[in-house]
Amino acid sequence: MQLLLDVILPVFLVIGAGYVAVWRGLFPVDGVDGVLRFAQSFAVPCLLFQAIANLDLGAAFDARLLVSFYTGAAICFALGIFGARVLFNRDWEDCVAIGFCCLFSNSVLLGLPISERAYGPDQLAGNYMIIAIHSPFCYGLGITVMEFVRGRGQSSFALARSIGNAMFHNPLVIGIMAGFVVNFSGLMLPSVVDDGLSLIVRAALPAALFALGAVLVQYKPEGDMKAIAMVCCIGLIVHPVLVWLLGSALSVPPDLFRAGVLTAAMAPGFNAYIFANMYGRGKRVAASSVLIATGSSIFTVWVWLSVLG
Numbered sequence: 001m002q003l004l005l006d007v008i009l010p011v012f013l014v015i016g017a018g019y020v021a022v023w024r025g026l027f028p029v030d031g032v033d034g035v036l037r038f039a040q041s042f043a044v045p046c047l048l049f050q051a052i053a054n055l056d057l058g059a060a061f062d063a064r065l066l067v068s069f070y071t072g073a074a075i076c077f078a079l080g081i082f083g084a085r086v087l088f089n090r091d092w093e094d095c096v097a098i099g100f101c102c103l104f105s106n107s108v109l110l111g112l113p114i115s116e117r118a119y120g121p122d123q124l125a126g127n128y129m130i131i132a133i134h135s136p137f138c139y140g141l142g143i144t145v146m147e148f149v150r151g152r153g154q155s156s157f158a159l160a161r162s163i164g165n166a167m168f169h170n171p172l173v174i175g176i177m178a179g180f181v182v183n184f185s186g187l188m189l190p191s192v193v194d195d196g197l198s199l200i201v202r203a204a205l206p207a208a209l210f211a212l213g214a215v216l217v218q219y220k221p222e223g224d225m226k227a228i229a230m231v232c233c234i235g236l237i238v239h240p241v242l243v244w245l246l247g248s249a250l251s252v253p254p255d256l257f258r259a260g261v262l263t264a265a266m267a268p269g270f271n272a273y274i275f276a277n278m279y280g281r282g283k284r285v286a287a288s289s290v291l292i293a294t295g296s297s298i299f300t301v302w303v304w305l306s307v308l309g
Contacts, residue, residue: 011113012298014206018213027214036211043204044108045175050197051128052179053189061129064250069130069260070137072242076234077103077141083234088227090282092149097275097282098227100142101289102234106269107134108172109208110297115262118305119255126259132180135172135271142275212270216294219273219287231268231289236300240265258308265304267293 021027080102084095105111107130115127168174182189189197243264247257268290276286 009298010117011110011209014209015213015216015294018210018215019217020213021210022214022217029218032211032214035207036215039204039208039211041171043200044208045171046197047175047201047204048108048128048131048172049175049179049182050194050201051124052132052176053182055125055128055179055183062126062253062256064252065126065129065247065256065260066133068243068246068250068252069264070133071246072239072264073103073105073138074141075242076239077145079234079238080231081145083230084227087230088224090227093146093279093281094285095282096142096146096149097279098231098285099145100138100275101231101268101272101282101286102239103142104134104138104269104272104275105235105239105264105266106294107131107263107266109205109212109269110266110294110301111263113205113209114266114301114305115259118262119258123255124259126256127263129256130260130263132176135170135176138271139170139173139275146279212294215270216291219291224285225288227285228288228292231285232293232296235268235289235293236265236297240304261308262301262304265297265301267297 018027022029022032077099080099081095084090084098085092090098107127112124112127112131115124168177240261243260247260252260268286270290273283273286273290276283
């Protein structure tokens with residue numbers, strides 16, 4: 001119970017504050033987009049840029065963690081696609097959108113603050129390692145499969161260009177890439193720039209969590225509840241179990257193992273809805289899955305934190 005009070009509830013209280021503020025009319029609906037845009041397009045990319053620019057890549061990166069996490073994610077993507085097709089007879093484009101919900105865990109808005117509160121800010125190397133390729137991997141896989149399923153008859157060059165445009169216009173990807181450039185180049189950021197970034201970074205997670213709660217107000221739990229339940233089970237249970245099994249088999253170091261399992265246990269991220277909205281497929285299932293899984297993860301994350309110790 002103390003773990004729930006100290007680590008998980010403070011994060012969800014900020015999400016709840018955003019939800020209640022908009023629901024009760026204390027915060028204008030037309031202001032939510034501004035907060036979300038600040039968080040996702042500026043503050044969180046700055047956080048990722050600063051973290052990766054200062055990350056000791058040689059010490060932090062471990063291929064075993066990445067293999068266990070992303071193999072588990074890819075399996076969940078496939079389970080979501082074929083589960084939606086076989087169990088619910090959805091068309092293939094809907095299936096890919098639903099599969100993307102099973103693929104994209106909320107590694108930044110939920111994974112970072114919960115991991116930081118649970119293990120401390122000095123134990124986030126594994127989280128940043130996963131986040132560094134999370135958007136490129138998930139969007140690359142999701143867009144590639146969706147474009148293939150849509151059967152537009154594009155050439156390989158046109159398909160690669162559409163994938164690249166979707167990925168490299170994403171502010172999170174831009175922040176990550178810029179961080180790698182600074183890290184690999186060995187450049188030192190001027191202290192005044194680093195201090196300015198730090199001011200923005202301090203606002204990143206609180207603003208993002210508040211905006212997440214505010215955005216969830218407009219999504220009602222409608223659509224195919226069985227498909228939503230499947231997404232929640234795959235995202236909250238199957239993915240972390242797969243990472244646990246693969247990480248154990250690959251002997252992932254304990255701190256990185258913990259980061260991998262806990263990140264895999266996060267609810268589907270808001271990007272799941274963005275992907276569905278981008279293609280106009282499976283939007284109700286995606287929106288409802290984000291809402292219901294985020295609420296359910298209060299309890300499932302508590303269990304995983306207790307198991308991980």
